[in-house]
Amino acid sequence: MAGFLKAGDTIAGNAGTATATIGTETFEMFMVRNLRATATKNKADVRVLGNRNTQKKATGWEGSGTMTIYYVTSRFREMMYDYIQNGKDTYFDIQITNEDPTSATGKQIVTLLDVNLDEVVIAALDTEAETLDEEVSFTFQGVDLGTKFTAPTLG
Structure with a gap:
């Protein structure tokens, strides 16, 4: 008989933490509402004799993501400002x-390495919003899969 996933073994979306290490400083990213990072393969088309199908070959990968954060920190604006002013x-x-x-x-535990911000809200107002938030897009250049989930016990 096939087993099934127990509901209690699913992971609550707010049961976790995120920390950022910028230079020598590490801080809790308490302002994160959601974060999603994706690794995407780059693929090249490969055509071969005797086959009408266009095959695909992985040639590399790219890391990108977005996070929605509450508008309560200037840290990311400071980083963007430093780039704007000083390069x-x-x-x-x-x-x-x-x-x-x-x-x-x-x-x-997953660590995204060499995260670089793409876009940062510099200033915001919204008379319709109960709370202000901002969407921050980013890229990353490496991943460390430090600790992995264990397989759930099937019911």
């Missing part, structure tokens, strides 16, 4: 920990 670009790491104590899968 100094900042690369930093973000460590994301998923850990739901009700899940038997344990925790997962």
